[in-house]
Amino acid sequence: MPLRIILVDDHEVVRLGLRSLLARQPRFEIIAEAGSAGEAVEKTFQLKPDIVVMDIRLPGKSGIEACREITLKQPATKVIMLTSYAEDDLLFDAIAAGASGYVLKQIGSGELVRALETVGRGESLIDSTLTQKVFARLREATRRAEGDAFADLNEQEMKILAQLAHGKTNREIATHVFLSEKTVRNYVSSILGKLHLSTRAQAAAYAVQHRIQDHLVQD
Numbered sequence: 302m303p304l305r306i307i308l309v310d311d312h313e314v315v316r317l318g319l320r321s322l323l324a325r326q327p328r329f330e331i332i333a334e335a336g337s338a339g340e341a342v343e344k345t346f347q348l349k350p351d352i353v354v355m356d357i358r359l360p361g362k363s364g365i366e367a368c369r370e371i372t373l374k375q376p377a378t379k380v381i382m383l384t385s386y387a388e389d390d391l392l393f394d395a396i397a398a399g400a401s402g403y404v405l406k407q408i409g410s411g412e413l414v415r416a417l418e419t420v421g422r423g424e425s426l427i428d429s430t431l432t433q434k435v436f437a438r439l440r441e442a443t444r445r446a447e448g449d450a451f452a453d454l455n456e457q458e459m460k461i462l463a464q465l466a467h468g469k470t471n472r473e474i475a476t477h478v479f480l481s482e483k484t485v486r487n488y489v490s491s492i493l494g495k496l497h498l499s500t501r502a503q504a505a506a507y508a509v510q511h512r513i514q515d516h517l518v519q520d
Contacts, residue, residue: 303330304421307348309341309364310356310383315406319354322410329417338367345371350378352420355400357384357391365391365398372399379420392427402426450511453495459517461488465501466508 306329308316316334323329332348335341338359345353353371355364368380381402382395395403401420404413404427419426451459457478464474471489475482489501498504 303328304352304417305330305332305348305350306417307331307333307335307341307344307350307353309335309338309353309359309367311336311359312356315356322413323417326414338362338364341367342370345375345378349375352417353378353380354417355380355382357382357395365394365400368395368400369398379423381416381420381426450507451513454492458488458492458495459513461485462492462504462508463513463517465489465492466505466513468505 306323308319308331310316310319313336316336320331320334323331332350333344335344336359339362341353341355341359341364353368355368357364359367364382368382371378371380376399379401380399381404382400383404383406384391385406392403402416402425404416408416416426451462454462460478461474464477469477471482471485474480475485478485480488489504493499493501493504496504496507498507
């Protein structure tokens with residue numbers, strides 16, 4: 302069975318070019334075209350294609366909005382977003398909207414065919430020129446998450462938690478930070494409360510997991 306495809310682009314010339322290219326492939330069947338997001342959603346719900354190849358920029362409602370509506374209400378249909386520009390925000394908006402693929406219009410015909418086949422198998426695909434941007438954004442999100450992990454702690458609590466992570470006792474910590482043992486004990490209780498943890502061991506594991514050393518203020 303060939304993959305049933307709907308082509309969505311507000312430029313007729315682009316749709317004709319895509320149709321001409323894909324019509325030469327017996328694995329694909331172009332069952333409809335659309336020039337707007339609204340028309341794309343309507344025809345998708347009516348014809349239930351395997352794949353919608355969607356221009357990301359459309360007049361009125363965007364391709365991303367149409368993608369979100371399609372994947373929410375008809376998850377069996379996969380959407381490949383097609384764009385002329387490698388814009389970070391649009392890429393991540395498309396992923397969040399449920400797109401299974403995101404490719405640049407500048408890709409070669411063979412690459413587009415492979416992209417359709419990949420998505421048709423139920424896999425996801427991002428244009429290779431954008432992959433590094435995805436990983437960079439994920440790394441940045443991880444760094445922010447690690448920073449947020451200690452957002453409620455003040456500088457002194459961070460120092461004490463770091464010592465906990467090294468297995469130090471309250472007495473050893475008190476010596477290191479020039480405080481009384483009782484004061485350190487109070488700080489530890491405060492840290493556990495702020496992190497919603499029950500034991501020193503949990504706090505130590507939490508500190509290591511979120512790389513506390515990367516977030517300490519250097520003296």
